[in-house]
Amino acid sequence: MNINExxxxxxxxxxxxxFEGEAKDAIIADMKKITDFMDKLNAVDTDNVEPLIFMxxxxxxxxxxxxxxxxxxxxxxxxxxxxxxxxxxxxxxxxK
Amino acid sequence: xxxxxxxxxxxxxxxxxxxxxxxxxxxxxxxxxxxNTNISAITLGHPGTLPVMNKKxxxxxxxxxxxxxxxxxxxxxxxxxxxxxxxxxxxxxxxxDKTPICTGGSVKIKTKDGVEKExxxxxxHMEEDAGKSIHDVDMYDTLxxxxxxxxxxxxxxxxxxxxxxxxxxAYLQEVxxxxxxxxxxxxxxxxxxxxxxxxISVMKKGSKVFGTKVEVKNMNSMRNVQRAIEFEINRQxxxxxxxxxxxxxxxxxxxxxxxxxxxxxxxxxxxxxxFPEPDLQPIRVTEDQINGVKAEMPALPNDLFEKxxxxxxxxxxxxxxxxxxxxxxxxxxxxxAHTKNYKAAANWIMGDVKSFLNQRGLEMKxxxxxxxxxAKLIGIxxxxxxxxxxxxxxxxxxxxxxxxxxxxxxxxxxxxIQESDEDSIKNYxxxxxxxxPSEVERYRNGEKQLTGxxxxxxxxxxxxxxxxxxxxxxxxxxxxx
Numbered sequence: 001m002n003i004n005e006x007x008x009x010x011x012x013x014x015x016x017x018x019f020e021g022e023a024k025d026a027i028i029a030d031m032k033k034i035t036d037f038m039d040k041l042n043a044v045d046t047d048n049v050e051p052l053i054f055m056x057x058x059x060x061x062x063x064x065x066x067x068x069x070x071x072x073x074x075x076x077x078x079x080x081x082x083x084x085x086x087x088x089x090x091x092x093x094x095x096k
Numbered sequence: 097x098x099x100x101x102x103x104x105x106x107x108x109x110x111x112x113x114x115x116x117x118x119x120x121x122x123x124x125x126x127x128x129x130x131x132n133t134n135i136s137a138i139t140l141g142h143p144g145t146l147p148v149m150n151k152k153x154x155x156x157x158x159x160x161x162x163x164x165x166x167x168x169x170x171x172x173x174x175x176x177x178x179x180x181x182x183x184x185x186x187x188x189x190x191x192x193d194k195t196p197i198c199t200g201g202s203v204k205i206k207t208k209d210g211v212e213k214e215x216x217x218x219x220x221h222m223e224e225d226a227g228k229s230i231h232d233v234d235m236y237d238t239l240x241x242x243x244x245x246x247x248x249x250x251x252x253x254x255x256x257x258x259x260x261x262x263x264x265x266a267y268l269q270e271v272x273x274x275x276x277x278x279x280x281x282x283x284x285x286x287x288x289x290x291x292x293x294x295x296i297s298v299m300k301k302g303s304k305v306f307g308t309k310v311e312v313k314n315m316n317s318m319r320n321v322q323r324a325i326e327f328e329i330n331r332q333x334x335x336x337x338x339x340x341x342x343x344x345x346x347x348x349x350x351x352x353x354x355x356x357x358x359x360x361x362x363x364x365x366x367x368x369x370x371f372p373e374p375d376l377q378p379i380r381v382t383e384d385q386i387n388g389v390k391a392e393m394p395a396l397p398n399d400l401f402e403k404x405x406x407x408x409x410x411x412x413x414x415x416x417x418x419x420x421x422x423x424x425x426x427x428x429x430x431x432x433a434h435t436k437n438y439k440a441a442a443n444w445i446m447g448d449v450k451s452f453l454n455q456r457g458l459e460m461k462x463x464x465x466x467x468x469x470x471a472k473l474i475g476i477x478x479x480x481x482x483x484x485x486x487x488x489x490x491x492x493x494x495x496x497x498x499x500x501x502x503x504x505x506x507x508x509x510x511x512x513i514q515e516s517d518e519d520s521i522k523n524y525x526x527x528x529x530x531x532x533p534s535e536v537e538r539y540r541n542g543e544k545q546l547t548g549x550x551x552x553x554x555x556x557x558x559x560x561x562x563x564x565x566x567x568x569x570x571x572x573x574x575x576x577x
Contacts, residue, residue: 014367015187016180053173053372061377065152067117067124073133076140076242086131087239090182093229 001035105258111281112289119224119248120147131241139246141185153248156280157197166201174373183227191223205266216255261325298332308342324349408438423460434471464499473503514563528553
């Protein structure tokens with residue numbers, strides 16, 4: 001897979017990150033290593049192998065519909081960089 | 097111009113499930129709580145937390161699937177839909193991508209001309225709602241409330257089977273009715289517990305190739321869905337007629353201006369990078385589980401409609417009025433468990449009972465009189481003990497005051513028992529005849545319409561208690577003599 005600046009910018013933007021200069025070179029190099037490794041895995045012939053999605057055979061790990069208060073309002077807001085008594089406050093976002 | 101085109105519409109409905117807890121965590125799922133109080137470490141997307149699937153959501157999805165005759169998938173797993181937005185703290189939505197719980201099936205609607213039409217269901221899948229961002233309260237900041245984050249949703253996707261805004265409206269009405277009958281969603285579009293996006297395209301009539309599809313969002317009532325579709329169809333036709341090219345895009349409905357506005361931004365096309373959710377183990381639905389849900393299915397509106405029209409011989413109009421809201425239909429069922437006069441039961445409920453509720457702004461559950469008492473009231477009318485006018489004007493209001501009291505006892509107490517005894521009626525008639533000799537003469541000379549006048553006089557004398565049927569017959573006999 002070809003990791004170029006354009007692709008890194010795109011992926012960074014999806015995660016609202018930005019890389020410039022040396023940092024960008026470094027992340028490009030890292031991503032190359034990762035995708036090179038993936039390419040090696042891709043080279044293995046898996047035509048007759050069922051895809052393995054989950055590491056265990058367990059199914060139906062379900063929960064009864066019973067409510068509980070595990071985190072209070074104050075605790076929820078405690079670590080927020082910006083907040084008021086009711087809400088998390090974040091820089092204005094208008095366009096979804 | 098419009099008649100040369102055909103619109104093709106598909107709808108995506110998001111229904112918030114009425115579970116007690118969230119989809120993947122046990123914090124409370126409810127509307128209208130104080131901001132950021134119904135939260136948990138999972139809802140807040142804290143690192144190291146693991147979601148656990150709510151059993152009830154699966155049950156509700158199966159319920160809806162059965163009601164719409166869908167196939168229920170045996171094996172399912174979840175996926176992550178990745179996007180970065182502040183009201184989605186994890187950075188991804190846990191949803192079903194490759195293995196929706198329900199596929200196929202259909203919703204029956206009735207078009208404006210009364211024609212039945214089946215709208216195909218492509219899929220129904222389980223997912224979670226995002227939190228709420230509030231942009232217009234503070235000048236500098238966006239406020240985030242995560243109470244809604246993690247609320248279980250069913251997304252119901254139709255085939256592109258709808259051809260007009262009226263059909264879309266009828267479809268939404270049916271879906272909302274079903275969700276309410278199943279008691280899995282309260283179907284309130286204004287509060288957002290039921291939401292709808294519409295995919296709309298137009299093509300030349302008779303064409304086999306669909307036009308370019310536009311998605312319209314942000315319609316917070318069924319009427320607005322209808323209006324948005326109407327606007328969008330016209331906009332697209334006009335653009336095509338002017339030789340303009342249509343883009344595949346997302347537009348937002350603007351209720352104030354009754355139009356749609358492009359939401360296209362500089363942002364690259366959505367790139368959700370779906371992959372299997374490793375934190376939730378797969379689900380397997382068994383035949384037993386499906387049968388269990390089946391056994392507990394309530395009667396559905398279409399079944400009741402059949403029963404009312406076929407078995408009870410009600411008109412389609414009466415039947416569709418009765419099934420409109422589940423509590424009314426249930427009350428009707430209860431009344432008809434105590435009387436065989438199905439038509440009278442329908443009349444009472446759609447008439448006196450409903451207008452009482454409307455006047456007071458009450459709901460069916462607040463209605464003080466029991467179904468059995470209403471059936472008794474119908475019984476004493478059928479037995480000729482009271483007239484329906486007296487029942488409606490005097491006994492019904494008295495029952496509202498004293499719901500426990502027997503209608504017959506009320507009638508006796510208020511001295512309202514109809515006199516059907518021939519002698520006493522004849523006695524009244526003789527008096528009427530004696531008091532109005534000139535009218536009697538005119539009657540005998542052919543002015544038969546005076547019967548009404550004589551009956552009025554008779555009712556006045558008997559204080560409304562003479563059985564009108566018997567009185568009418570005797571009156572004619574005695575006048576003809």
